[in-house]
Structure formats: C-alpha cells, structure tokens
Amino acid sequence: MTTDNSKTTKSLLSTKEVTRRGFVKGAAATAGVAIGSGAITGFPTIWAQNIKDVTLRQFGTGVSNINAVADKVKEDLGFTLQMTALDSDAVAQRAVTQPKSFDIADIEYWICKKVFPAGTMQPMDTTKLKNYQYISKLFIDGKLTPDSEIAQGTAPHTVGFVEGADSVEFASAPTQWMTLVPTIYNADTLGIRPDLIERPINSWADLLDPAFKGKASILNIPSIGIMDAAMVCEAMGEVTYGDKGNMTQEEIDKTIAIMIDAKKAGQFRAFWKSFDESVNLMASGEVVIQSMWSPAVAAVRSKGIACKYQPLKEGYRAWGGGIGLAKHLTGLELEAAYEYIDWYLSGWVGAYLNRQGYYSAAPATAQKFMSEDEWGFWMEGKEAQGDILSPDGKVMEKAGAVRDGGSYEERMGSVACWNSVMDENKHMVRKWNEFIAA
Amino acid sequence: MAFDMSKRSSYFLISPMALIFAIFLVVPLLTIIVVSFWDYDEYRILPDFIFENYKYLLGSSVTWQIYLNTFKYAALTWGFTLLIGFTVAYFLAFHVRSLTWQIVLFMLCTIPFWTSNIIRMISWIPFLGRNGLLNSALMGLGIVDEPLEFLLFSDFAVVLADVHLYTLFMVVPIFNSMMRIDRSLIEAARDAGASGFETLRHVIVPLSKPGIAIGSIFVITVVMGDFITVRLMSGGQSASVGLQISNEIGLLQYPAAAASAVVLLVTVLLIVTALLRMVDIRKEL
Numbered sequence: 001m002t003t004d005n006s007k008t009t010k011s012l013l014s015t016k017e018v019t020r021r022g023f024v025k026g027a028a029a030t031a032g033v034a035i036g037s038g039a040i041t042g043f044p045t046i047w048a049q050n051i052k053d054v055t056l057r058q059f060g061t062g063v064s065n066i067n068a069v070a071d072k073v074k075e076d077l078g079f080t081l082q083m084t085a086l087d088s089d090a091v092a093q094r095a096v097t098q099p100k101s102f103d104i105a106d107i108e109y110w111i112c113k114k115v116f117p118a119g120t121m122q123p124m125d126t127t128k129l130k131n132y133q134y135i136s137k138l139f140i141d142g143k144l145t146p147d148s149e150i151a152q153g154t155a156p157h158t159v160g161f162v163e164g165a166d167s168v169e170f171a172s173a174p175t176q177w178m179t180l181v182p183t184i185y186n187a188d189t190l191g192i193r194p195d196l197i198e199r200p201i202n203s204w205a206d207l208l209d210p211a212f213k214g215k216a217s218i219l220n221i222p223s224i225g226i227m228d229a230a231m232v233c234e235a236m237g238e239v240t241y242g243d244k245g246n247m248t249q250e251e252i253d254k255t256i257a258i259m260i261d262a263k264k265a266g267q268f269r270a271f272w273k274s275f276d277e278s279v280n281l282m283a284s285g286e287v288v289i290q291s292m293w294s295p296a297v298a299a300v301r302s303k304g305i306a307c308k309y310q311p312l313k314e315g316y317r318a319w320g321g322g323i324g325l326a327k328h329l330t331g332l333e334l335e336a337a338y339e340y341i342d343w344y345l346s347g348w349v350g351a352y353l354n355r356q357g358y359y360s361a362a363p364a365t366a367q368k369f370m371s372e373d374e375w376g377f378w379m380e381g382k383e384a385q386g387d388i389l390s391p392d393g394k395v396m397e398k399a400g401a402v403r404d405g406g407s408y409e410e411r412m413g414s415v416a417c418w419n420s421v422m423d424e425n426k427h428m429v430r431k432w433n434e435f436i437a438a
Numbered sequence: 439m440a441f442d443m444s445k446r447s448s449y450f451l452i453s454p455m456a457l458i459f460a461i462f463l464v465v466p467l468l469t470i471i472v473v474s475f476w477d478y479d480e481y482r483i484l485p486d487f488i489f490e491n492y493k494y495l496l497g498s499s500v501t502w503q504i505y506l507n508t509f510k511y512a513a514l515t516w517g518f519t520l521l522i523g524f525t526v527a528y529f530l531a532f533h534v535r536s537l538t539w540q541i542v543l544f545m546l547c548t549i550p551f552w553t554s555n556i557i558r559m560i561s562w563i564p565f566l567g568r569n570g571l572l573n574s575a576l577m578g579l580g581i582v583d584e585p586l587e588f589l590l591f592s593d594f595a596v597v598l599a600d601v602h603l604y605t606l607f608m609v610v611p612i613f614n615s616m617m618r619i620d621r622s623l624i625e626a627a628r629d630a631g632a633s634g635f636e637t638l639r640h641v642i643v644p645l646s647k648p649g650i651a652i653g654s655i656f657v658i659t660v661v662m663g664d665f666i667t668v669r670l671m672s673g674g675q676s677a678s679v680g681l682q683i684s685n686e687i688g689l690l691q692y693p694a695a696a697a698s699a700v701v702l703l704v705t706v707l708l709i710v711t712a713l714l715r716m717v718d719i720r721k722e723l
Contacts, residue, residue, distance in 0.1 A: 089690050096482065214587055220674045222689070263675070270591045270673025281673075285569050286590070426479075429689055434500045436685075437507070437677035 060106025153245025180322030523608025615649025
C-alpha cells in the first residue's frame with residue numbers, strides 16, 4: 001500500500017514522569033560513547049540522564065501514518081517517536097540518498113529489496129528481540145502453514161534476513177540477522193458494489209467483463225497496477241507468467257496490450273491514484289468493480305453504502321511492510337530503537353492494526369489486547385457478536401457481520417503474488433504510461 | 439562623463455532584478471537542462487551525458503499522442519475562453535456605462551478566484567457524475583433516459599473545467615485593452631456609416647489585439663503545463679505533457695522529467711513567439 005498523504009510529523013513534548021525500563025539504567029554508560037560519536041542530536045545537556053530524552057525519527061509509508069503509535073510509545077517507553085509519512089518512491093529515495101535523515105525506516109518489503117543492498121541500514125540481532133518467537137511464520141520461511149505454497153513476487157521472507165551483522169546479502173534461510181521486523185501487511189483483492197452487480201463475482205477476470213463496461217477501475221500506480229492487471233490477464237487465460245512479480249518484457253507487453261484494448265473498448269470509468277479517489281469512485285456509483293485497499297472498502301461501508309472486498313479464486317495480491325534500523329544508530333539510541341521494535345511486537349500495535357483490518361506480525365501477542373469477539377471477527381472469520389469498533393471508536397461493522405474473505409489463514413494463506421519491483425521496471429513504467437495515454 | 443555615470447547607475451538599478459532572474463530562473467533552468475542529459479535507475483540519478491532521454495521521448499509514439507492531446511486541450515480551451523472572455527469584456531467595456539457598475543461587475547467576475555482552483559474543479563465532479571445533479575435533473579425532466587456518461591471523466595470534462603478556471607485570464611487583459619480604445623473612434627466609425635458588426639470587426643477587434651494576445655499567452659501556457667485538471671477531470675484516463683512530467687517525478691525519473699520539461703518549454707516558447715510575431719503587445723505596456 002502506498003499513501004498519498006502529505007508530510008505529517010508528530011512531536012511529543014509531554015514532560016510526564018515515566019517508568020524506566022531495566023535496561024535504561026545501563027544506558028547512561030553507553031551514552032558517553034554516543035556523545036563522543038556525535039550520533040545523538042537534540043538537547044545535549046539533558047538527554048544523557050534518561051532515555052525519555054531520546055528522539056527517534058521514523059519515516060515511511062505504513063505505520064508512520066498512525067500517530068496513536070507515537071503517543072503510546074511515549075506513554076509506554078518514555079521516549080519520543082517522530083513520524084513522517086511519505087509516498088513509497090520518496091521513502092526509497094531518502095533511505096538511499098539521505099541515510100542520516102532517519103533512525104527507523106518503515107518500508108515495504110519490495111522497497112527493502114532495493115534499499116537494503118545500498119548499505120544505509122543495519123540488520124537487527126534477533127536474539128535481542130524477546131518477541132521474535134511470536135512473529136508469523138509467513139515472514140520467517142514464507143509458509144503460513146506447513147503445507148502452504150510460497151507466492152510469487154517479493155515474498156517478505158526472501159528479503160527478511162541477511163548473512164551477518166555487516167552483510168547486505170539476503171540470506172536464503174532465516175539467520176540471526178533480520179532486515180525488517182514486519183509491522184503491517186494485508187491481502188488485496190477487488191472491491192465490488194454488491195447492490196449494483198447482479199451476478200456473483202469470483203475471478204480477477206471479472207474486472208474486464210464487458211458487462212461492467214464503463215464501470216470498472218484499476219489503480220494507476222504502475223508497480224501495483226501491473227500486478228492487478230497480471231492477475232486479470234492470467235485469470236482470463238490470455239497470458240501465462242513465469243513470475244508475476246518479475247515479468248519479462250514480452251509478458252509486460254502482452255499484459256499492457258490487453259489492458260489497452262479494454263481501455264479503448266471503454267471498459268474503464270476512471271483510474272485512481274489515491275485512497276480518497278477510490279472511495280469516491282465506489283461510493284458515488286461511478287464504478288462498481290475495481291482494485292481497492294481494505295480500509296477504502298471500510299470507508300465506503302461506513303457511509304452506509306454496500307461494498308464488498310470480494311475474495312477471488314485465483315487468490316490475493318499481498319503487500320507487507322516492516323521497520324528497520326538506520327546504519328548510523330549506536331549507543332543509547334540503538335538500545336531505544338531495539339526497545340521500540342520489541343515493544344512493537346508485544347501486542348498493543350498488533351491489536352490496533354488488526355482492528356483496522358490489517359494484520360499484526362505477531363498475532364499471538366495481539367490477541368491479548370483484543371476482546372474475544374474482536375479476535376473472532378477479524379482473525380477467525382467468525383460472525384461478530386456485538387458491534388465491531390475501529391481503533392478510534394467508530395462502528396465499523398454491526399453484530400452479525402462476517403469479514404469478507406474469512407479468517408487470517410484463509411486470506412493470508414491464499415496469496416498469489418506479493419508486491420514487488422521488477423528487473424524490467426523501466427520498461428514496465430513506459431508501457432504503463434502507454435496504457436494511460438492510449 | 440555624465441553619460442558614463444547614468445549608464446553605470448542604470449546598470450546598478452537593474453542589477454537586483456537581474457540577480458533575482460539569474461538565481462530563480464536561469465540557474466534552475468540550466469540545472470534542468472543539465473539533468474536532462476543524465477542517466478537514472480530506480481532510486482538514483484547518475485551524472486552522465488547521454489541522449490537516451492531525448493531519444494526515447496522524441497521517438498516514442500506515446501509522446502506524440504500526449505502532445506496531440508495537450509494541443510487539443512489547449513486549442514479548445516483557448517477557443518472557448520477567447521469567445522467567452524471577449525464577450526464578457528465587450529459587455530463590460532461598451533454596454534455598462536457607469537464606471538461604478540463596471541468595477542462592481544468586474545469584481546463579480548473575480549469572486550470565484552477567492553477559492554482554490556482545485557476546489558472549483560472538484561466541485562464539478564459531483565455535479566457531472568453518473569448519479570450527479572445534472573444527470574438527475576435531465577432524467578427527472580425526461581430529456582434523457584440513461585445518464586449521460588460523457589459528462590464526467592472525459593475530454594469534455596477536462597475542457598469544461600479548463601474554460602471555467604481560465605476564462606478570467608482572457609477577460610482581464612481584453613477588458614484592459616478595450617478600456618483604452620478612444621470612444622471617439624467608435625463614434626467616427628458610426629458617422630462613417632459602419633454597422634455595429636463592422637465597427638467590431640474593423641475597430642474594436644484590431645485595437646483589442648494586444649489584450650487578446652496577452653490573454654492567449656496566459657491561457658495557452660497554463661493549459662499546456664497543466665496536470666491536475668487533466669488527472670482529476672479525465673479520471674486519470676487521459677494524459678497531458680504536464681501529467682507525464684508529474685508521473686516521471688513521482689517515479690523518481692528526474693532526468694526523463696527534465697527532458698520532457700525542456701521539450702515542453704521549447705514548444706511553449708515557440709507558440710508564444712508565434713503569437714508575439716502576430717501582435718505587438720508592447721503597445722499595451
């Protein structure tokens with residue numbers, strides 16, 4: 001998922017007394033090293049006394065949008081987390097070209113594949129993370145259940161580990177050194193207006209069904225749009241792909257040719273680029289079937305308009321992000337960053353994300369922070385017993401509702417392809433532009 | 439000696455302006471030109487001297503399509519804004535007799551400009567949509583049975599929004615030109631037996647030409663470089679040169695965007711030069 005949000009920064013200046021964690025006592029000693037190295041910026045006379053004066057700068061696309069997380073960090077851990085939300089291209093560029101401008105990078109796995117080898121980040125020692133054991137197997141060996149198949153594209157586990165502390169080579173099997181600790185992920189599919197569509201929808205190919213002429217839409221972010229297009233073409237039986245996450249030029253050309261034909265035939269009403277646009281297209285009835293993101297479906301439904309996040313037989317297109325450490329972090333700041341990341345996995349954020357319709361990387365810990373009904377609805381695909389509330393208290397679903405696509409295992413277990421960046425990226429973008437201009 | 443002094447002082451007087459132009463216009467422009475010859479990959483731009491960006495840009499059928507499309511928008515918008523702008527200006531300058539009312543009505547024209555142009559543009563979307571106000575009204579009156587789909591997310595919508603946004607850019611300079619026309623010329627034309635249309639054709643239009651040229655330059659340059667109107671009103675289904683540049687910047691393909699920008703700049707400069715050849719706008723200044 002990519003956000004079109006403008007920059008938002010959050011700076012917390014609470015002076016509330018905080019409980020210090022055990023490790024902080026030792027932190028003052030390491031602080032001396034940090035002064036010497038000049039790694040810590042801010043108020044040099046005060047910070048050494050307490051971790052609460054540490055400020056970690058996080059930037060990224062996903063959880064960096066959630067200010068509630070920064071508030072809770074201040075409350076639970078005592079230090080300040082400054083968040084900056086950017087779109088994914090800007091994040092990737094900054095992570096490579098301005099390595100000192102951030103402490104924590106919140107990036108998607110396909111971005112990690114390009115960014116980590118640039119050497120501006122450092123892997124995390126998993127032995128320092130108490131909650132490492134709870135991380136979903138999906139991010140460790142790619143298999144949610146022992147018999148699930150590994151999806152195409154940039155599957156997170158393929159870029160999740162490196163060979164050693166100073167290595168930038170991705171490891172083929174889990175090691176002690178993790179590039180990103182997963183934070184937020186989901187399985188995307190098509191959104192539909194069940195009140196305006198007569199027949200059941202069960203395949204990606206339905207997006208180009210002439211019955212929906214002038215009422216379909218696809219997202220116009222090339223790297224994601226091409227995947228949705230590939231899911232469609234494959235479902236139609238028009239193109240077969242070696243790897244939808246890394247297509248050949250020929251595969252790209254064939255896919256785009258099909259999309260151009262559909263566009264010329266008037267299949268599409270519009271293309272969308274931002275979250276709000278997709279919500280408006282669907283809510284106004286301009287479009288009845290389109291690529292969509294899960295919170296957008298929720299937003300349409302919250303207006304009292306029927307909208308379904310339709311599971312499809314070919315499976316989902318998944319995306320995932322995680323947080324990683326900047327290379328320059330040392331001393332007290334590094335300790336604080338580890339503390340933050342471990343806290344991240346400890347359940348509060350996981351529950352928060354689950355309630356938004358995303359998934360937590362450590363489901364077992366998140367469960368402790370959710371009611372039985374919430375857990376049943378979001379994770380087990382059970383009927384809601386009472387109203388299901390969003391993290392900020394708005395009613396998202398009434399009692400009796402069942403989550404589209406069912407349980408966590410059903411949804412994340414049928415991922416066909418992960419978001420990725422292709423070797424033929426430049427060619428793909430040019431072909432995509434032809435599609436838009438056609 | 440005195441001559442030297444005045445020469446020196448005039449150099450001194452123009453230097454702040456020259457400096458501002460140098461820093462904020464010449465330097466960025468040169469940077470763009472330099473970068474347009476650089477190479478790039480997904481996340482970096484690589485200093486180099488290659489013609490690949492231009493070769494791809496000028497050799498691609500997409501570019502020609504996009505330029506054709508942009509010219510189409512520019513030409514249609516120009517035509518409609520000129521027609522409407524001239525009519526409004528004519529009414530204000532020659533039919534409204536009192537200066538007070540001229541000022542009041544002129545101010546009225548500018549009121550929409552008190553809000554952001556994105557808001558003015560977006561407000562068309564619910565109006566023109568499939569279930570929008572206009573379609574509901576037309577269907578309610580029994581004029582059409584099916585909602586008119588071409589109203590939104592189409593070339594029609596783009597041109598409509600452009601005309602709505604930029605007509606004032608025509609009204610102001612044309613009105614300004616018309617107010618400078620010596621009224622005795624019109625009386626003379628009438629005395630010489632010219633009809634109203636002949637007066638318009640042989641007296642008013644020629645004397646309004648500088649205003650028309652300035653308005654045209656405003657409208658054409660703005661529409662040629664526009665990307666947000668095209669993106670929102672066509673529902674992302676049409677491309678313009680500006681949109682192409684904006685996409686390239688979004689994908690961090692700065693050298694490609696720079697090359698597109700240079701080509702666009704040259705194109706617009708050619709159009710402006712052609713306009714200036716036809717009309718001497720210095721008369722206005």
